[in-house]
Amino acid sequence: MSGRLHRRLRCCLLGVLTVLAMQLLIVVLVVRFGLIDELISHRLLLQQQQLSLHQLEWREFITHTPDQPHALYQYNRQLSDNLAAVRLLPTTRHHSCNRRRYRLPQASRAKLSVVICFHNEARSMLLRTILTLISRTPEEYLHELIVIDDGSEDAGLLASLERHMTAANVQRGRPTLIFRRNLSRKGLIWSRNEGARLASGHYLLFLDSHCEVNDGWLEPLLERLALNSRLAVSPVLDPIEPETLSYMAGNELLKGGFDWSLHFHWLPRVLAEKEALAQPYASPAFAGGILVISRESFHKLHGFNPHLEIWGGESIELAIKLWLCGGQIEIVPCSRIGHIFRPAHAFEFPLQFGQEQKQKQEKELELEQELERVQLDSAQATYLRNSKIIAESWLDEYKYLFYALKPSARQIPLNLRTVSQPSYDPAQIKAELNCRPFDWLMRHVSPELRLQHANLSALGTLRNADRCLHVAGTEPQLQLQLASCHGLQVTQWHLHQESGQLSTSEQRLCVAVDAAAKQPQLSLEPCRAGQGGQQWLRRNTQLQHAGTHLCLDNPLKDQLLLSHCRPHAVSQSFQFALEIQAQS
Ligand code: UD2
Ligand code: MN
Numbered sequence: 222m223s224g225r226l227h228r229r230l231r232c233c234l235l236g237v238l239t240v241l242a243m244q245l246l247i248v249v250l251v252v253r254f255g256l257i258d259e260l261i262s263h264r265l266l267l268q269q270q271q272l273s274l275h276q277l278e279w280r281e282f283i284t285h286t287p288d289q290p291h292a293l294y295q296y297n298r299q300l301s302d303n304l305a306a307v308r309l310l311p312t313t314r315h316h317s318c319n320r321r322r323y324r325l326p327q328a329s330r331a332k333l334s335v336v337i338c339f340h341n342e343a344r345s346m347l348l349r350t351i352l353t354l355i356s357r358t359p360e361e362y363l364h365e366l367i368v369i370d371d372g373s374e375d376a377g378l379l380a381s382l383e384r385h386m387t388a389a390n391v392q393r394g395r396p397t398l399i400f401r402r403n404l405s406r407k408g409l410i411w412s413r414n415e416g417a418r419l420a421s422g423h424y425l426l427f428l429d430s431h432c433e434v435n436d437g438w439l440e441p442l443l444e445r446l447a448l449n450s451r452l453a454v455s456p457v458l459d460p461i462e463p464e465t466l467s468y469m470a471g472n473e474l475l476k477g478g479f480d481w482s483l484h485f486h487w488l489p490r491v492l493a494e495k496e497a498l499a500q501p502y503a504s505p506a507f508a509g510g511i512l513v514i515s516r517e518s519f520h521k522l523h524g525f526n527p528h529l530e531i532w533g534g535e536s537i538e539l540a541i542k543l544w545l546c547g548g549q550i551e552i553v554p555c556s557r558i559g560h561i562f563r564p565a566h567a568f569e570f571p572l573q574f575g576q577e578q579k580q581k582q583e584k585e586l587e588l589e590q591e592l593e594r595v596q597l598d599s600a601q602a603t604y605l606r607n608s609k610i611i612a613e614s615w616l617d618e619y620k621y622l623f624y625a626l627k628p629s630a631r632q633i634p635l636n637l638r639t640v641s642q643p644s645y646d647p648a649q650i651k652a653e654l655n656c657r658p659f660d661w662l663m664r665h666v667s668p669e670l671r672l673q674h675a676n677l678s679a680l681g682t683l684r685n686a687d688r689c690l691h692v693a694g695t696e697p698q699l700q701l702q703l704a705s706c707h708g709l710q711v712t713q714w715h716l717h718q719e720s721g722q723l724s725t726s727e728q729r730l731c732v733a734v735d736a737a738a739k740q741p742q743l744s745l746e747p748c749r750a751g752q753g754g755q756q757w758l759r760r761n762t763q764l765q766h767a768g769t770h771l772c773l774d775n776p777l778k779d780q781l782l783l784s785h786c787r788p789h790a791v792s793q794s795f796q797f798a799l800e801i802q803a804q805s
Pocket of ligand 2: 429560
């Protein structure tokens, strides 16, 4: 009797286990082949009665993507083609954001115009950006979508997109669709300004063309904007991994900022007592170039600086302009937008310095070589030129710090083209809007800028006559030498206030002298705290090594050595680009 019961129980248990195992197998299969994503996203589209897969026939649209090498996109294009157009994304914002009810302005007063410009974006990626936006933005707020093709090589893309989207949009009539194509490439700054010129909504969203907005992205932003018309906002950007396209959580403990060379930097956000993680917070700069601003204030500020070319710096300039001219910037952690941060530029940059200029300099062979080097990296040169314009426009007397860190920017001719551009004169904008001096921003918005060099006595290039102290070669064969001061990559130095160390600007290598050696030699060593051999004293324009009391000297062309200090010796006079404070 008990044996039979046993057998039955075993049978039952086996049955239950088999069913469980089968269920597990189904789950694994569904997850493995991404069926869940497909099913949910398909349902999502149909449910929302928006641009359904059927209407848009997007598969047909993306099959016409021209075959291009990976370098053109810098992400996994094949995977992008095979993923659902709108996929389910993980909830990355704090759970309290989901529970909150947002105080939203009336839709008739908060119409949103979205500007997306792109150059050589894969069709599936652009489509995902657009469809995700449409399906995750409350219909009543999404007023118009302005898509600008900035001279992409896939010449048929825009017309085809327009055809499909217009057909899909017939029943809804919303959002208004505007398509434009630049026959030749004009850069993202020109294109975004053009988008803003065409826009008619109350607010502008500038969006990259490889993004996925997450659920509920708009409401937290609108709530803030409605409270304060002088505010411009960024979501927290969630990184999408370029190869796996997996969607990850961005960090709400970071602010946007920039350094004196006008490069964008993340800065730590320090939470005030009782400040919740999900609370909006002020930020010196936007979280990158994805931002929402009222159209009126954008135009009042004269938009993005039209003198900036192709790529880079425009959102930093807008941030400086906003803060100085009565605006504010916030990052809103309850709003999330995914963005593919690509490992390298996915496009070429036009040359910055023309052949003619090179010819002019022909006599000076060296300078010519420098210019060639500059030409090799026109992306850097474009960024440098844009940064120089920003420094000249807004940094007031602090622009010398910028030049100290970017000495080669001095060589870059500006000849600002104004013919086809609307007039843009920072001095006029400052007068018109009663803008504050840059110093105010350092005091009230970005104290990090003040502190950045607080422990330095001097910084920048270190020059004797027309030669600069430079670290040449590659590891482990690095060499200290004198080189032309004009190269883009010429070494930048830091003379530290307390330790007296003379280090490269990333503070890894220090100039050292072995005091115990018979003939003291200069060398490069990893910087180490409390290392006597690495201590230098600033004596007027001389650099005296503390251990040996010898001075840095350049007695013959390109010869670098140590010798007895002779006051007023020209060969021992080394100038930093910027002296900040005397050594203590
Ligand atoms: C960052 C910003 C971007 C912008 C840029 C600096 C984020 C997430 N993105 O870009 O918004 O501020 O820095 O200018 O912070 N494009 C054109 N024409 C061009 C070059 C680019 O239309 O000549 C498009 C491009 O297809 C993309 C957008 O401009 O949609 C931004 O360029 P990106 O994605 O290559 O640069 P990224 O993300 O480093
Ligand atoms: Mn981007």
